[in-house]
Amino acid sequence: xxxxxxxxxxxxxxxxxxxxxxYMNRVKDxxxxxxxxQGVPAIANGAATAADWMSAASFISMAGIIxxxxxxxxxxxxxxxxxxxxxxxLLAPYLRKFGQYTVPDFVGDRYYSQTxxxxxxxxxxxxxxxxxxxxxxxxxxxxxxxxxxxxxLGVVIGMIxxxxxxxxxxxxxxxxxxxxxxxxxxxxxxxxxxALAFIITGIPVPQLALTFGDIIxxxxxxxxxxxxxxxxxxxxxxxxxxxxxIALMAGTAGLPHxxxxxxxxxxxxxxxxxxxxxxxxIALLYTTAPSLAAFAKLNLIETLxxxxxxxxxxxxxxxxxxxxxxxxxxxxxxxxGDGAYIMAADDTNEVTIDRDIIVLxxxxxxxxxxxxxxxxxxxxxxxxxxxxxxxxxxxxxSLSHDIYYRLLKPTASESERLIVGRxxxxxxxxxxxxxxxxxxxxxxxxxxxxxxxxxxxFFPLILLGIFDKRTNNTGAVAGMIVGLVFTTIxxxxxxxxxxxxxxxxxxxxxxxxxxxxxxxxxxxxNFVIAFVVSRATEAxxxxxxxxxxxxxxxxGAGAASSH
Amino acid sequence: xxDKSRYEGYWKANxxxxxxLLAIWAFVSxxxxxxxxxxxxxxxxxxIPLGFWFAQQGSMITFxxxxxxxxxLMDGIDKEYDVNE
Numbered sequence: 218x219x220x221x222x223x224x225x226x227x228x229x230x231x232x233x234x235x236x237x238x239x240y241m242n243r244v245k246d247x248x249x250x251x252x253x254x255q256g257v258p259a260i261a262n263g264a265a266t267a268a269d270w271m272s273a274a275s276f277i278s279m280a281g282i283i284x285x286x287x288x289x290x291x292x293x294x295x296x297x298x299x300x301x302x303x304x305x306x307l308l309a310p311y312l313r314k315f316g317q318y319t320v321p322d323f324v325g326d327r328y329y330s331q332t333x334x335x336x337x338x339x340x341x342x343x344x345x346x347x348x349x350x351x352x353x354x355x356x357x358x359x360x361x362x363x364x365x366x367x368x369x370l371g372v373v374i375g376m377i378x379x380x381x382x383x384x385x386x387x388x389x390x391x392x393x394x395x396x397x398x399x400x401x402x403x404x405x406x407x408x409x410x411x412a413l414a415f416i417i418t419g420i421p422v423p424q425l426a427l428t429f430g431d432i433i434x435x436x437x438x439x440x441x442x443x444x445x446x447x448x449x450x451x452x453x454x455x456x457x458x459x460x461x462x463i464a465l466m467a468g469t470a471g472l473p474h475x476x477x478x479x480x481x482x483x484x485x486x487x488x489x490x491x492x493x494x495x496x497x498x499i500a501l502l503y504t505t506a507p508s509l510a511a512f513a514k515l516n517l518i519e520t521l522x523x524x525x526x527x528x529x530x531x532x533x534x535x536x537x538x539x540x541x542x543x544x545x546x547x548x549x550x551x552x553x554g555d556g557a558y559i560m561a562a563d564d565t566n567e568v569t570i571d572r573d574i575i576v577l578x579x580x581x582x583x584x585x586x587x588x589x590x591x592x593x594x595x596x597x598x599x600x601x602x603x604x605x606x607x608x609x610x611x612x613x614x615s616l617s618h619d620i621y622y623r624l625l626k627p628t629a630s631e632s633e634r635l636i637v638g639r640x641x642x643x644x645x646x647x648x649x650x651x652x653x654x655x656x657x658x659x660x661x662x663x664x665x666x667x668x669x670x671x672x673x674x675f676f677p678l679i680l681l682g683i684f685d686k687r688t689n690n691t692g693a694v695a696g697m698i699v700g701l702v703f704t705t706i707x708x709x710x711x712x713x714x715x716x717x718x719x720x721x722x723x724x725x726x727x728x729x730x731x732x733x734x735x736x737x738x739x740x741x742x743n744f745v746i747a748f749v750v751s752r753a754t755e756a757x758x759x760x761x762x763x764x765x766x767x768x769x770x771x772x773g774a775g776a777a778s779s780h
Numbered sequence: 781x782x783d784k785s786r787y788e789g790y791w792k793a794n795x796x797x798x799x800x801l802l803a804i805w806a807f808v809s810x811x812x813x814x815x816x817x818x819x820x821x822x823x824x825x826x827x828i829p830l831g832f833w834f835a836q837q838g839s840m841i842t843f844x845x846x847x848x849x850x851x852x853l854m855d856g857i858d859k860e861y862d863v864n865e
Contacts, residue, residue: 283836288817291835295809298840302805305847306798310854424837429826449821449832459814484865489854493847500840507836769791772863 223591224363231401231595232378235602238397239382239390247634250387251318251614252480257392259487263494265392266478268399268599269607270297270499272348273355276402276600279503281572283510287440287448290510292458292733294503296465298496303470303676305492309479311683311768313488318480319611320473320675321619327682328693329761331624336697338619340674341473344667345608345615346649348474352605353653356598362544362577363594372653375602380646383606384639387613391606392481398599403501405596409580409589410505413512416583423508432508436515443522444562448511457726460734467740468668471676474611485771513579520582521568522560526551529558537581546571547578609649613642666708669732673700673739681747686765688747689757696747704739708732790861797853801846809839 218226244250257265275297283290315323320341325334353372360371382390407423415421418430427433437448446452469475478495479488521538529538529549541547548569549558558567577597580590617638622629629637674697681688681696709716710724711732717723727735756762767773812820817831825833858864 288832288835291813291839294836295813295839298843299805299809302802302843302846306801306850428828428833428837431827433828433832449829450818455814459810462809462814486851486855486858486865489847489851493844493851496847497844500844504837504840766787769794770787770863771858771865774865 218587220587220590221364223587224594227588227591227595228364228598231397231599234397235378235394236381238394239386242382242390242393243385244387244389245635247318247618247631247638249389250635250638251610251618252477253387253389253392255481255483257481257483259482259491260494261396262392262478262482262487262491264399264498265395265481265603266475266491266495267498267502268395268402268603269478270475270495270604271402271502271600272604273352273359273597273601275502276406276597277355277359277573277576279576280506280509280513281575283507284514284575285572286452287446288451289453289458290507292461292465294507296462297469298500298503299462299466300469301492301496301499303466304475304479305489305496308470308476308679308683309488309492310485310771312476312679313479313482314485314768314771314774315764316480316774318477318618319614320476320679321615322623323682324675324678325619325623327761327764328678328690329758330690330694333690333694333697334619335624337675337678338615340670341615341619342612344472344671345474345611346652347667349605349608349612349645349649350652350656352601352608353649354656355601356605357653359594359597359601363591369654372650375598375605375653376646376650379602379606379609380643383609383642383646387638387642388481388610391610392478394606395603398603399498401592401599402596402603403498405592405599406502406576407505409583409585409593410509410512412585412589413516413579413583414508417512417516423505423512427508427511432511432515436511436518439515439518443518443560446562454729456729457731457734460730460737462734464672464734464736464740465668467672467676468670468736471671471674471679472667473615473671473675474607476675476679477611477614478607483774485774509579510575513575513582516579516582517570518560521558521570523557525557527556534584537578540581541574541578546574605649609642609645612645613638616645617641666705669704669708669736669739670701672736673704673743677740677743677747681744683765683768685748685751686762687756688751689754691754692747692749692751695750696743696745699746700739700743703742704736707735707739711735786861787863790857790863793857793861794854797850797857801850805843805846808834808842813839 248254312323321334321337324337353375356375357368357371360366361368382394410423411421414423414426418426418432420426420430440448451458479491482488482491529535538547550567551558552565552567560566560568577593580593621637622634678693678697707724707727711722713719713723730738813835817835820831821829823830
C-alpha cells in the first residue's frame with residue numbers, strides 16, 4: 218500500500234477512536250464537564266496532561282528548532298520541562314486541595330476580590346486563544362500536506378472532531394480522548410526516532426545513541442567545516458539564556474490549561490504523582506527531540522551538501538527532496554552554476570531547509586517503511602487536537618463558570634450552567650477555527666507574550682497565595698498590575714517592528730534580556746511589590762488565613778471539592 | 781491546639797523537602813546546564829560534552845526523578861504527621 222493509503226487509514230482509525238471515546242464519556246453535570254468528576258487516576262491524568270501540553274509545535278517544530286539552534290535549543294527543553302517541578306512542588310497539590318473548578322476560582326476566593334477574579338478569567342481567555350489559533354492552523358497544515366485537502370477543509374474537519382467530544386463530554390470526554398491521543402503521538406514520535414538511531418549509530422535508543430554514538434562530534438566537525446555556528450556551545454548572551462529559561466519554567470507552571478488538569482484527580486497525593494507521570498511522558502518526547510534533531514541535521518547535510526542538480530531531479534533515493542521542494546519548504550538554487558548544490562553559512566548557500574521539515578521529512582529521508590511515515594501524520598494531528606481541546610475547555614470554563622456563573626448570575630441552576638458551558642465551548646471552537654483559517658500574522662510573537670504574561674501574573678499570584686499567608690488583596694493586585702504592565706510594555710516595545718510596524722524596535726534588550734525572557738523580570742517585580750505592599754497594609758481576614766491553612770493540609774480533599 | 785502544632789511541624793517538614801529538591805533542580809539546570817556549561821564542555825560523557833548533555837538530557841531526566849522523589853517522601857511525611865487522606 219502507498220504512503221497515502223496508509224495515512225488515510227491511520228488518521229481515519231485514530232479519529233474514529235476519538236469519537237467513540239468522546240461518546241462513551243459524555244457527561245450530565247458541571248462537575249463532570251469542568252473537572253471530569255475529579256475521578257481521573259494519576260497516571261491517566263499524567264498522559265492527558267502530556268498530550269494537552271505537547272502541541273503541534275512541540276511535535277512538528279521542536280526538533281527542527283533544536284537542529285538549527287544547537288545548544289541554545291536547551292532553553293525550550295529545560296524551560297518547558299522544569300516548570301513541572303515547580304508545578305508539582307509548589308502549586309498542584311494545594312490547588313487540588315482547594316478544589317473548585319478553575320484558576321480564577323482560586324484567585325478570586327484567596328484574594329477575596331471579584332476584580333481579581335475577572336482579571337484572572339480574562340487573562341486565561343487571552344492566553345488560551347493565543348495558543349489555540351496555532352493549533353487549528355497545525356491541523357490544517359498536516360491535512361494539506363499528507364492528504365492533499367485544502368487547509369480550510371482540514372481545519373473544519375478538525376473542528377467537527379473536537380466539537381464532538383468537547384461539547385458532549387467536556388473535561389471528561391477531553392481527558393480520555395487525550396489519553397488516546399498521547400498514545401498515538403508518542404508512538405508516532407518514537408518509532409521513527411528509534412529506527413533512525415539504529416540506522417545511524419547501531420544503538421536503537423535515541424537518548425543513548427546521542428550520548429554514546431559519534432553523532433555530535435561528527436556534526437560539530439561538519440558545522441565548523443561549513444562555517445556554521447557551533448552546535449555544542451551557546452551563541453547567545455548567558456544572562457538572556459538564563460532569563461528565557463526561567464520565564465518559560467514559571468510560565469509553564471502558570472498556564473491555566475496545565476494547572477486545571479490537576480483539579481481532575483481524586484486526591485492531593487494523586488496530584489503529586491500525576492505531575493510526575495505527566496513529566497515522564499513529556500520527557501519521553503523531549504529527551505528524544507535532541508537526538509532526532511542531531512540525526513536529522515547530520516543526515517540532511519551529508520545527503521544534500523554537494524549533491525548534483527541531476528541527482529536531485531532524477532535519483533530515486535532523493536524522491537523525498539522533490540516532493541518537499543514542491544511545498545517550498547526545501548529549496549535549491551545553483552548560484553555559481555556548477556551543476557551542484559553546496560551548503561554554507563553565508564549567501565553562497567544553495568540549499569535552504571525550513572525547520573518544520575526535520576520531523577516530517579526525516580522518516581522519508583532515512584527510507585523508512587510507508588506505515589511509519591503515515592503514523593507521523595496521525596501523531597501530528599493528535600498533538601494539535603489534544604492541545605486545542607484542553608485550551609477550549611479553559612476558555613469555556615473562564616467565560617461560563619467564572620464570568621457568567623460566579624460574577625453575573627450566581628443563581629443559575631445546574632442545568633442552565635451546563636448548557637451555557639456547552640454553548641460557549643461550541644462558540645470558542647468556531648472562533649478558533651476562524652483564526653486557524655485566517656491566522657493573524659503575529660502568532661509567534663503572541664506566544665512569547667503568553668508565557669511572559671503567565672510568568673509575571675498567575676505564577677507569583679498563586680505561589681504567594683499558598684506560601685505567604687500575609688499576602689493580601691492590595692498587595693496581590695499591585696504586584697499583578699506592575700508585573701503585567703512592565704512585561705507588556707517591554708514585549709511590545711522590543712517587538713514593535715512585528716507588532717506595531719515601526720521601522721526600528723522602540724526598546725532595546727533590558728540589561729541584555731530579550732522579549733522572550735522579560736517575563737522573569739516582570740515576575741520578580743510582582744513578587745517584590747506584592748510582598749512589600751502586603752506588609753505595609755492590613756493582614757487578610759481571618760477566614761482567608763484559615764483557608765490558606767486548610768489548602769496546606771492534604772486530608773479532606775474529597776470533601777473540600779463537593780461544596 | 782495540638783492540631784495546630786502538628787500542622788506547623790508538617791508544613792516545616794514540607795518546606796524543608798521542597799527547598800532541598802529545588803536546590804537540586806536549580807543546580808542541574810541553571811548551574812550545570814547554563815552557567816558552568818562552557819567549563820563542563822571540556823569534559824566528555826560518552827562522546828558528547830558534559831555541559832551540552834546537562835542542557836539537553838541530564839536536567840530533564842533529573843526533573844522527572846525529583847517529582848517522583850517528592851511524591852514518595854511526602855507519602856511518608858503525610859503519614860508521620862497524620863494528615864494523609
